[in-house]
Amino acid sequence: MSDSEEEVPDAVVLEASTGSEQASHPNSAFAGAEEAVSVPVTLITGFLGAGKTTLVNYILTAKHGYRIAVILNEFGEDTGIESSLLPQVSKTAENFALEEWIELSNGCLCCSVKTEMVQALETLMQKRHKFDYILIETTGLADPGPVAAALWTDAELGSAVCLDSIVTVVDARNIRRQLAEDRPQGAVNEAQQQIAYADVILLNKTDLVAGTEALQEVHASLTAINAGAEINHTLHSQMDLARILNRGAFKPSQTSEDVSHLSLQLCGAQISSRGTRQDPGSMTRLDLPAACSRQDASSRADYENGMGSPQPHASPKVAAEQQPAKHSEESHSSLQDAGTAGGPKADGMRDMGLDGLESTSARSSATQSRPAHWQSHIHDSGVQTHTLHAQQPLCIERLRTWLDLILWEQALPAHQIYRMKGLLQIYGSPCCHVLQAVQELYDIVEGPRWDATVHGHSRVVVIGRNLQADMLQKGLTACEVSELSSA
Ligand SMILES: Nc1nc2c(ncn2[C@@H]2O[C@H](COP(=O)(O)OP(=O)(O)OP(=O)(O)O)[C@@H](O)[C@H]2O)c(=O)[nH]1
Numbered sequence: 116m117s118d119s120e121e122e123v124p125d126a127v128v129l130e131a132s133t134g135s136e137q138a139s140h141p142n143s144a145f146a147g148a149e150e151a152v153s154v155p156v157t158l159i160t161g162f163l164g165a166g167k168t169t170l171v172n173y174i175l176t177a178k179h180g181y182r183i184a185v186i187l188n189e190f191g192e193d194t195g196i197e198s199s200l201l202p203q204v205s206k207t208a209e210n211f212a213l214e215e216w217i218e219l220s221n222g223c224l225c226c227s228v229k230t231e232m233v234q235a236l237e238t239l240m241q242k243r244h245k246f247d248y249i250l251i252e253t254t255g256l257a258d259p260g261p262v263a264a265a266l267w268t269d270a271e272l273g274s275a276v277c278l279d280s281i282v283t284v285v286d287a288r289n290i291r292r293q294l295a296e297d298r299p300q301g302a303v304n305e306a307q308q309q310i311a312y313a314d315v316i317l318l319n320k321t322d323l324v325a326g327t328e329a330l331q332e333v334h335a336s337l338t339a340i341n342a343g344a345e346i347n348h349t350l351h352s353q354m355d356l357a358r359i360l361n362r363g364a365f366k367p368s369q370t371s372e373d374v375s376h377l378s379l380q381l382c383g384a385q386i387s388s389r390g391t392r393q394d395p396g397s398m399t400r401l402d403l404p405a406a407c408s409r410q411d412a413s414s415r416a417d418y419e420n421g422m423g424s425p426q427p428h429a430s431p432k433v434a435a436e437q438q439p440a441k442h443s444e445e446s447h448s449s450l451q452d453a454g455t456a457g458g459p460k461a462d463g464m465r466d467m468g469l470d471g472l473e474s475t476s477a478r479s480s481a482t483q484s485r486p487a488h489w490q491s492h493i494h495d496s497g498v499q500t501h502t503l504h505a506q507q508p509l510c511i512e513r514l515r516t517w518l519d520l521i522l523w524e525q526a527l528p529a530h531q532i533y534r535m536k537g538l539l540q541i542y543g544s545p546c547c548h549v550l551q552a553v554q555e556l557y558d559i560v561e562g563p564r565w566d567a568t569v570h571g572h573s574r575v576v577v578i579g580r581n582l583q584a585d586m587l588q589k590g591l592t593a594c595e596v597s598e599l600s601s602a
């Protein structure tokens with residue numbers, strides 16, 4: 116097991132994924148031999164906001180010689196936000212390796228694996244000559260098990276693709292709390308699952324954990340779940356890519372026993388309590404040690420990339436959790452009654468949409484019927500996604516104040532916001548701005564100029580528990596410049 120915090124090397128020399136002796140450079144290995152060779156697939160998973168897209172971006176711009184296709188499972192109704200987060204500089208970078216990009220927004224990959232991912236892969240394979248490596252980024256709530264199993268076993272895909280490894284990105288600052296979070300009866304803790312399945316773990320955002328000891332504690336809690344994974348300490352998901360790409364974690368390179376255990380594990384999705392690949396006969400339900408306590412108040416370490424405004428140190432509040440109903444068929448974007456809305460916390464918040472609004476409940480029209488096989492696959496239905504819209508340009512100061520209130524001050528009663536992503540039209544700027552928020556931290560960075568093909572209105576995806584869309588929408592609307600001038 117390695118534990119590397121070292122600088123990322125400029126150049127990465129990787130073995131070709133053919134398993135043949137043809138060449139050591141990936142492109143030359145594939146040239147003229149595409150049809151005969153399985154395309155390796157790296158499955159990138161990790162809880163909301165851990166740094167998966169950051170890793171994808173890093174891989175796309177690093178020097179490794181692969182031509183890469185990306186399948187990305189977007190959470191929420193809006194595709195396009197994630198691809199907008201591809202740094203513009205990436206697209207012009209010398210090593211920019213992206214050849215194909217497919218976004219799947221119709222539910223969670225792990226729930227719609229056959230219809231969505233397999234179709235996407237089949238579509239991709241029609242352009243087989245254009246790429247020689249595939250990255251699949253799951254949503255932050257995906258169970259990697261069914262996705263990996265489909266790659267492993269799907270007859271339609273045949274030997275066209277091969278699962279290379281499962282890479283799990285972990286938010287070092289938040290993971291212990293995520294692991295300890297209660298789930299409604301019967302629902303799994305996705306963060307635990309994602310770690311349990313990993314071949315490689317990126318213990319990311321190490322800059323947000325104060326002190327080596329605290330980091331080692333986080334490291335130990337990962338090892339307690341999955342002692343078989345290689346854990347790498349990373350900053351902005353950067354590490355030696357030779358440890359990720361073409362890793363061959365699923366190659367039957369060892370004993371046939373290993374292979375059958377692995378196959379059974381992936382298909383049965385039963386993980387041992389230590390998360391290691393064990394004899395199927397000794398497998399038990401995922402029942403992890405209670406090693407992970409609520410996160411202590413940690414220092415607000417540097418989070419000043421981009422334009423994140425400095426915040427006072429404060430202990431994150433453990434939001435009151437309600438008991439959501441479990442679901443099996445509904446998509447993650449289904450909404451539930453969020454319970455009692457709180458009243459205004461202060462007069463000054465009223466115009467920020469923080470005064471009490473009536474509780475609403477809506478149900479996503481995106482509900483899909485799923486194969487019976489997946490109906491036993493239960494997620495925490497308390498996690499909801501809402502997309503907020505603002506047709507008018509936003510006042511940046513007002514927006515920051517609102518974000519401070521709802522994220523840092525947790526001024527919306529009961530709301531537990533895990534993640535926000537947004538494309539923003541900021542008043543006075545010809546450029547789009549990108550909002551990223553993870554738990555109570557956020558940043559807003561300037562992106563490229565809006566162009567005529569992109570509709571310039573702002574949209575923000577919010578993922579969390581006990582969310583009330585109308586309260587959130589009112590807050591964003593209150594940041595519109597037209598609202599301010601009419602006030
Ligand atoms: N401070 C700090 N921020 C990071 C690091 N890695 C990523 N981030 C930031 O964390 C935020 C979330 O990163 P993403 O890569 O979008 O996370 P994700 O896992 O793809 O998020 P979802 O797709 O919503 O699940 C972004 O603002 C990143 O810039 C890190 O090592 N340190």
